[in-house]
Amino acid sequence: MYDYLIVGAGLFGSVCAHELNKMGKKVLVVEKRNHIAGNAYTENNNGIHVHKYGAHIFHTNDKKIWDYVNSFVEFNRFTNSPLANYQGVLYNLPFNMNTFYQLWGTKTPAEALAVINEQRKELGDKEPSNLEEKAISLVGRDIYEKLIKGYTEKQWGRKATELPAFIISRLPVRMTYDNNYFADRYQGIPIGGYTKMVKKMLEGIDVKLGVDFLKNKNELSALADKIIYTGPIDEYFDYCYGQLEYRSLRFETEIVDVDNYQGNAVINYTEAEIPYTRIIEHKHFDPVDTDHSIITKEYPTEWALGDEPYYPVNDAKNMELYKKYKMLIDKNHNVSFGGRLAEYKYYDMHQVIASALHFISKQEH
Numbered sequence: 196m197y198d199y200l201i202v203g204a205g206l207f208g209s210v211c212a213h214e215l216n217k218m219g220k221k222v223l224v225v226e227k228r229n230h231i232a233g234n235a236y237t238e239n240n241n242g243i244h245v246h247k248y249g250a251h252i253f254h255t256n257d258k259k260i261w262d263y264v265n266s267f268v269e270f271n272r273f274t275n276s277p278l279a280n281y282q283g284v285l286y287n288l289p290f291n292m293n294t295f296y297q298l299w300g301t302k303t304p305a306e307a308l309a310v311i312n313e314q315r316k317e318l319g320d321k322e323p324s325n326l327e328e329k330a331i332s333l334v335g336r337d338i339y340e341k342l343i344k345g346y347t348e349k350q351w352g353r354k355a356t357e358l359p360a361f362i363i364s365r366l367p368v369r370m371t372y373d374n375n376y377f378a379d380r381y382q383g384i385p386i387g388g389y390t391k392m393v394k395k396m397l398e399g400i401d402v403k404l405g406v407d408f409l410k411n412k413n414e415l416s417a418l419a420d421k422i423i424y425t426g427p428i429d430e431y432f433d434y435c436y437g438q439l440e441y442r443s444l445r446f447e448t449e450i451v452d453v454d455n456y457q458g459n460a461v462i463n464y465t466e467a468e469i470p471y472t473r474i475i476e477h478k479h480f481d482p483v484d485t486d487h488s489i490i491t492k493e494y495p496t497e498w499a500l501g502d503e504p505y506y507p508v509n510d511a512k513n514m515e516l517y518k519k520y521k522m523l524i525d526k527n528h529n530v531s532f533g534g535r536l537a538e539y540k541y542y543d544m545h546q547v548i549a550s551a552l553h554f555i556s557k558q559e560h
Contacts, residue, residue, distance in 0.1 A: 197223045197401075197418055202408040203425030204397065205233020206544060207534030210551035211423050213396040215558075223418060224397065225406040227426070230390070231397060234505075235544060237388030240450075243478045243489050244388035248503070249444060250461055250475050251389060254379040255545035261381040263548065267395040270383035273480055276374040277461040277473075281341045288463065289376055290338060291369035298337055304370040311335050311368065326358035333366045345467035350495050351442065359510070384480045423554075425534035427504060428520045436519045439539055441504035445494040447471075456488045470494055507539050531558070 199215050201208045204226035212222045230236050234248035252275045255261055264270065279286045287293040295307035314335025323329035326347065330339040343366075344355050351358055375382075385392045408415055409430060416422060424431055429439045460479035464471060471492040478488055498504060507513065517539045524532050533554050535542045542550065 197221045197420070199223070199421050199423060200225065200415060200419035201423045201425070203227075203233065203534065203536075204231040204393070204402060204404075205425060205534060206235060206393070206547045207537075207551045207554075208233075208423065208425045209393045209396045210548050211533070211555055212400050214552065214555040216400050222400050224400060224402045225408050225415060226402065226404050227407050229405050231402065231404070232390045232393040235389040235393070237390045239388065240489055241487070242483045242485050244481050245448065245477045245489055245491070246389075246475065246480065247446075249446065249491075249493055249505075250473075250480070251384075251544065252377070252382065252480075253384065253544055254377040254382040255543075256379045256381070257545060257549065258381070260545045260549055263552070264385070264392065264545075268385040268387060268392040271386050271481060272382075273384045273460070274382060275376040275461065276459070277376055277463055278459055279342050279346075279463045279465045281345075281465045285462075286342060287374045288342075289367055289369060289374075290334065290342070291374060292372045293374060294338075294342075298341070307370065311338075323360045325356050325360055326362050327355040329360035329363055330355070330366065333363070334368060342465050344465075345469075346463060346465040346472055348467055349470070349472050352495065352497055386481060388481065420529065422530045424530055424532050425537050427536045428517070428524075428532060428539060431532075431537075432520055432523050435523075436516055438500060439516055439520075440508040440513050441498040441502075442506040442508060443496045443498040443502040444505050445496050446491050447494070448489060448491040451488050451490055453488055454486050456490050504536065507535075507541060509539070509541070513539070 198220040199222045201212050201222060201224045204224050208224060209231065212224050215222050235251045236247050237244040238247050252273065253264065253270065277288045279288050286297050292304065292307060295301045299310050301307040301310060311334060314337060315332055317336060318328055318332050321328070323332050327339070327344070330343050347358070348355055408426065456476050457474060459476065461473055461475055463473045471494050473493050475491045475493065476488055477491065478485065532538065533550060534547060
């Protein structure tokens with residue numbers, strides 16, 4: 196008999212399992228996939244650690260969380276400095292003085308601001324009614340057309356004029372020549388990959404892979420006093436109120452016969468005519484000396500049941516639906532729900548780890 200059954204070996208489930216095991220609790224982890232680490236899973240392919248579910252870059256301002264992940268594995272000093280390719284011209288991201296120089300030849304913050312402010316006037320006093328108008332009101336027409344419009348439309352599968360303005364509440368504009376995408380104090384990639392980190396978390400814990408909890412619910416539930424469920428909340432309740440919506444992704448990964456394909460970990464393709472949103476070159480995350488490289492093209496897709504759920508569509512309709520499911524949670528006394536799928540919430544990795552640690556601190560004193 197186990198004290199806890201944890202459904203899902205992603206970051207939330209694995210952190211919970213590690214902390215409970217440290218307290219002397221007997222824990223069983225079951226995972227539907229044939230691997231641990233959830234969407235952070237990295238696979239060693241001829242020495243290159245491939246991010247199987249898209250680029251995962253760890254960043255946080257929280258020293259406690261940074262120290263926590265570094266207690267399992269050493270992190271490198273990777274800094275995310277993506278580029279945007281629009282019609283064959285490269286621009287630095289996030290929007291900064293390098294980007295403005297590339298767009299307009301401006302060299303000082305005052306010159307760049309003058310161009311942006313002039314272009315922002317296009318809408319006058321009109322309240323932005325969609326994403327396109329909102330973006331133009333924040334950064335002007337040039338940046339919107341070249342670096343936002345096509346990329347966003349591919350991401351969401353809808354025209355920017357049909358997307359609600361609230362999707363982009365702000366667009367950071369940096370008046371320095373700084374290409375570091377994240378403003379957080381700590382940033383890096385685990386040396387040897389995320390799978391290595393999660394494997395360390397799960398050391399000494401019973402883990403069963405390829406086990407679908409929901410298909411064996413009664414039998415597995417009988418094995419433990421308490422359950423922590425990290426899968427999709429609507430699926431747990433048999434979609435009784437209907438399906439929560441997501442956006443999904445499709446990946447095309449290939450080995451290329453050059454040691455350095457694009458010179459950067461991430462290059463976004465911002466024009467609508469190119470179907471993928473970005474190309475990732477994995478060896479730049481955790482540099483290795485090989486005479487080949489591995490790249491992944493990322494294609495956003497509509498989500499249907501059976502597809503991998505990546506991004507929750509947190510619009511009013513879906514949030515109403517989630518609230519209904521959340522009310523059912525309160526009636527399940529020995530089952531707790533946590534993580535991005537169970538909470539129908541977009542989480543960065545540091546946030547999901549903090550959430551799991553907070554959750555455990557409330558469970559066991």
